[in-house]
Amino acid sequence: MAAKNRLAVNKTYKLYLGGKFPRTESGRYYEVKGRKGALLANASRASRKDFRNGVVAARKAWPGWDGSSAYLRGQILYRIAEMLEGRTEQFEEELRIQGSTPSTAKKEVAKAVDLLVHYAGWSDKYQSLFSSVNPVSTPHFNFSVPEPTGVVAVAAPEKSSLLGLCSAIAPILAGGNTSIVLASHSKPLCAITLAEVLNSSDVPAGVVNMLTGFRDELLPHFAEHMDVNALLLCSDMEEEAKMVGKRAAENLKRVVSHPDSALEEDPYHILDFQEVKTTWHPVGV
Amino acid sequence: MSADPPIFPDLRMLSTIDQVGVEERAQRFQARSIKSESKLSALKLAVTMLDVTTLEGKDSPGKVKQLCAKAKRPLPEDPSIGPAAAICVYPRLVRVAKEAVGRSGVKVASVATGFPSGQSRLKERLSEIRYAVGAGADEIDMVISRGKLLHGEFRSIFDEIVRCKEACGGAHLKVILETGELQTYDTVRIASEIAMAAGADFIKTSTGKIQPAATLPVTLVMLEAIQDYYDRTGRMVGMKPAGGISDAKTAIHYLVMLKETLGKEWLTSRWFRFGASSLTNDLLMQIRKQQTGRYQSADYFTKD
Numbered sequence: 001m002a003a004k005n006r007l008a009v010n011k012t013y014k015l016y017l018g019g020k021f022p023r024t025e026s027g028r029y030y031e032v033k034g035r036k037g038a039l040l041a042n043a044s045r046a047s048r049k050d051f052r053n054g055v056v057a058a059r060k061a062w063p064g065w066d067g068s069s070a071y072l073r074g075q076i077l078y079r080i081a082e083m084l085e086g087r088t089e090q091f092e093e094e095l096r097i098q099g100s101t102p103s104t105a106k107k108e109v110a111k112a113v114d115l116l117v118h119y120a121g122w123s124d125k126y127q128s129l130f131s132s133v134n135p136v137s138t139p140h141f142n143f144s145v146p147e148p149t150g151v152v153a154v155a156a157p158e159k160s161s162l163l164g165l166c167s168a169i170a171p172i173l174a175g176g177n178t179s180i181v182l183a184s185h186s187k188p189l190c191a192i193t194l195a196e197v198l199n200s201s202d203v204p205a206g207v208v209n210m211l212t213g214f215r216d217e218l219l220p221h222f223a224e225h226m227d228v229n230a231l232l233l234c235s236d237m238e239e240e241a242k243m244v245g246k247r248a249a250e251n252l253k254r255v256v257s258h259p260d261s262a263l264e265e266d267p268y269h270i271l272d273f274q275e276v277k278t279t280w281h282p283v284g285v
Numbered sequence: 286m287s288a289d290p291p292i293f294p295d296l297r298m299l300s301t302i303d304q305v306g307v308e309e310r311a312q313r314f315q316a317r318s319i320k321s322e323s324k325l326s327a328l329k330l331a332v333t334m335l336d337v338t339t340l341e342g343k344d345s346p347g348k349v350k351q352l353c354a355k356a357k358r359p360l361p362e363d364p365s366i367g368p369a370a371a372i373c374v375y376p377r378l379v380r381v382a383k384e385a386v387g388r389s390g391v392k393v394a395s396v397a398t399g400f401p402s403g404q405s406r407l408k409e410r411l412s413e414i415r416y417a418v419g420a421g422a423d424e425i426d427m428v429i430s431r432g433k434l435l436h437g438e439f440r441s442i443f444d445e446i447v448r449c450k451e452a453c454g455g456a457h458l459k460v461i462l463e464t465g466e467l468q469t470y471d472t473v474r475i476a477s478e479i480a481m482a483a484g485a486d487f488i489k490t491s492t493g494k495i496q497p498a499a500t501l502p503v504t505l506v507m508l509e510a511i512q513d514y515y516d517r518t519g520r521m522v523g524m525k526p527a528g529g530i531s532d533a534k535t536a537i538h539y540l541v542m543l544k545e546t547l548g549k550e551w552l553t554s555r556w557f558r559f560g561a562s563s564l565t566n567d568l569l570m571q572i573r574k575q576q577t578g579r580y581q582s583a584d585y586f587t588k589d
Contacts, residue, residue, distance in 0.1 A: 052580050226584075227581065227584070251582065
């Protein structure tokens with residue numbers, strides 16, 4: 001039978017930068033092992049140059065993503081959920097070979113889809129929730145509105161490789177930011193497959209850039225890059241947070257720390273990467 | 286005038302350009318590895334070769350003054366960077382620029398002769414040059430009549446450049462070939478020969494208003510023309526690629542090509558210029574990156 005003699009076609013897990021799937025410019029890779037130590041795949045080991053290219057792509061994509069209507073961003077987030085739903089089996093399989101039981105894998109994928117739908121809904125509503133008209137004692141109409149911070153670097157949760165990743169990037173996207181994401185080191189497979197989902201969901205090129213590699217190698221550059229406006233660090237290690245805080249101080253980067261796990265669905269996570277703009281408008285003129 | 290009158294070049298001596306060969310060769314220059322100190326010194330050199338340019342309808346004296354300040358001291362916190370070679374403006378703004386650069390050593394260049402199309406009468410084009418020189422321009426960037434060149438009216442182009450050179454007096458003349466409109470490398474080569482023979486101090490690729498502007502292969506063709514002209518006559522001619530060079534990496538490719546084609550003698554702002562507006566900030570950002578190890582952001586560099 002032909003099927004028996006078929007040559008295995010293994011997937012090459014590459015990076016996702018500016019809407020393309022390039023190999024790392026460094027030519028390096030690392031081995032991803034399964035539960036019993038079996039080789040699952042070779043993942044790209046991104047370099048700081050790859051990160052830099054990601055920042056350039058994210059910066060270029062930002063005006064377009066920020067400028068698109070909140071309603072459209074919601075539709076695109078919903079479309080990501082649709083695409084993810086359609087590829088449930090592939091994600092479950094990847095979670096299983098990386099150590100999840102079939103039932104937890106199934107739950108995780110379903111939760112990730114629901115989470116995306118949740119933030120899709122918020123994308124054109126959080127503005128009204130977080131805006132305010134402020135009472136002031138001068139004859140001014142004074143109001144505050146949230147605006148996206150800009151380019152956000154994300155060190156995604158290590159343990160929760162799909163749900164954790166989605167819970168980190170969905171609020172950032174809903175809020176009109178663009179991002180460069182470092183996926184879980186030990187479980188990178190879902191991240192690159194998610195990038196394929198993003199790529200087919202009308203997410204403009206450069207809005208999400210996905211890297212796989214070594215966190216201790218890349219994180220200092222995440223913190224230091226002057227063109228990164230904010231950093232989301234999902235980590236339980238105090239040392240790491242301290243190092244990031246120090247290096248991020250140079251350009252007053254907004255640093256947000258979360259534990260190394262999936263974040264709850266919550267519109268306040270959108271507010272993590274918003275800057276509040278207050279306008280004083282004279283009245284009676 | 287002590288010099289002999291310019292003589293029209295013997296174009297029969299020109300061989301045809303090997304298009305594939307030139308493009309292949311130009312690509313090789315992009316494969317050099319220029320790192321750390323060599324990169325830093327290349328970046329610093331490139332800053333001193335900048336013709337900081339603004340050629341827009343909306344240019345104002347304020348904008349020109351601002352650019353002059355930037356040309357004089359590109360990186361405010363570091364006086365060892367720059368100054369740029371020149372500031373390049375429209376004739377009406379020469380006086381403003383001249384006053385703003387003062388004695389800093391930054392030259393004032395003016396485009397003239399019906400820039401960018403060159404489609405006006407020679408009389409007006411010459412008077413534009415005289416006006417710019419009278420206002421204090423040190424260098425004149427003229428455009429040639431591409432239509433005539435493509436018609437094969439080579440003598441007419443030659444005479445035109447000779448007349449412009451006379452009108453310049455002591456000012457340096459840069460001749461813009463507008464290679465994006467010249468169709469083939471052979472035409473570029475012919476135009477280069479005519480311009481140099483007619484007395485051009487510099488030959489320049491483009492106005493920046495037509496795409497494609499400067500490319501590595503077309504610059505290589507012109508550099509080789511300069512080399513051959515130097516071998517024949519002993520006179521050095523400068524080169525100015527302009528338009529489309531917006532990042533530091535590309536600028537370094539040009540410097541590599543310059544060094545490997547014409548040699549060290551040309552590796553100064555006296556003989557090589559970049560005509561660019563957005564290149565300045567990318568060079569400065571790369572310099573800061575080399576110095577600090579941090580990737581930089583455009584937010585922290587002045588826009589003009």
